[in-house]
Amino acid sequence: MKWFVGIAALLVFASPAFAQGKLNVMASTEDLASLAREVGGDKVNVDSIAKGYQDPHFVEAKPSFILKLQKADLLIVVGRELEIGWLPPLMQQSRNQKIQVGAAGYLDASLGAQILEIPTGQITRAMGDVHPLGNPHYWLDPENGRRVAKEIDAKLDELRPGDKAYFDGRLADFNTRLDAAEKRWAASMAPYKGTKVVTYHRSFPNFAERYGLDIVGYVEPRPGIPPTPQHTLDLQNEMKRQNVKIIMVEPYFDLKTPNAIGRDTGAKVLVMPPSVGGVKEVTDYFKLFDYDINLFIESMKK
Numbered sequence: 001m002k003w004f005v006g007i008a009a010l011l012v013f014a015s016p017a018f019a020q021g022k023l024n025v026m027a028s029t030e031d032l033a034s035l036a037r038e039v040g041g042d043k044v045n046v047d048s049i050a051k052g053y054q055d056p057h058f059v060e061a062k063p064s065f066i067l068k069l070q071k072a073d074l075l076i077v078v079g080r081e082l083e084i085g086w087l088p089p090l091m092q093q094s095r096n097q098k099i100q101v102g103a104a105g106y107l108d109a110s111l112g113a114q115i116l117e118i119p120t121g122q123i124t125r126a127m128g129d130v131h132p133l134g135n136p137h138y139w140l141d142p143e144n145g146r147r148v149a150k151e152i153d154a155k156l157d158e159l160r161p162g163d164k165a166y167f168d169g170r171l172a173d174f175n176t177r178l179d180a181a182e183k184r185w186a187a188s189m190a191p192y193k194g195t196k197v198v199t200y201h202r203s204f205p206n207f208a209e210r211y212g213l214d215i216v217g218y219v220e221p222r223p224g225i226p227p228t229p230q231h232t233l234d235l236q237n238e239m240k241r242q243n244v245k246i247i248m249v250e251p252y253f254d255l256k257t258p259n260a261i262g263r264d265t266g267a268k269v270l271v272m273p274p275s276v277g278g279v280k281e282v283t284d285y286f287k288l289f290d291y292d293i294n295l296f297i298e299s300m301k302k
């Protein structure tokens with residue numbers, strides 16, 4: 001029996017996961033997973049729950065997610081109640097104390113980010129509004145990506161102090177590449193400052209603010225509420241009055257109403273992914289901006 005235990009122990013020690021002490025990081029979305037990979041490098045295993053082509057407000061809570069959460073050392077969430085409809089029961093059922101709210105292995109990425117549209121006065125989810133704590137789609141400003149990466153670095157340093165120099169070095173490298181990319185993106189978007197657009201859901205206010213786009217209205221009457229005939233009519237009139245020629249639609253919404261608005265107003269419908277994984281070629285945080293900015297510019301040129 002002794003030789004068997006000895007060999008088993010050798011096998012455990014020889015396995016790469018043990019040798020490198022990899023942290024299991026679970027992110028609620030693919031955007032956060034991409035940022036965690038940037039900072040964590042090969043010292044972490046990163047996985048995510050919501051896919052980028054799904055509406056992050058409404059994700060089907062599959063049992064397989066519970067298994068993933070059971071093994072997590074760190075859970076990173078978007079916060080601002082984006083995941084409130086599906087993540088809390090999964091966390092609870094995982095029974096993993098390391099990743100519960102307030103534990104060391106729980107990181108709310110919104111705490112360091114710049115949040116827009118924070119409601120003044122009484123906070124309410126009245127009429128089904130899914131943005132009661134401000135706009136949760138804040139990762140669509142690369143400066144918020146920078147802030148979130150910094151938060152992730154601090155958390156990884158805390159959980160693995162021995163790898164602090166490694167994580168800090170990865171963060172510095174990410175920031176250098178982000179600086180260069182931001183210069184490129186800003187230059188590409190500069191000619192289109194002030195362009196009036198309409199979006200389906202309120203996914204793009206941070207993107208619009210960063211690049212000077214003017215969001216005139218939304219296909220949804222309120223965040224999370226499907227279009228109504230009266231709201232659509234009002235929106236069409238406003239778009240004609242202000243000569244809006246672009247409707248940005250997240251890939252998970254029905255195109256029927258946006259297409260009808262497009263026919264009525266002459267505006268072009270752009271299916272624009274707000275997340276990594278929203279379309280096949282957007283495989284990381286940099287490619288998300290490359291793709292969306294290129295899509296926007298190409299449609300403006302036509």
Ligand SMILES: [Zn+2]
Pocket residue numbers: 057130131136137201202203223
């Ligand atoms: Zn939303």
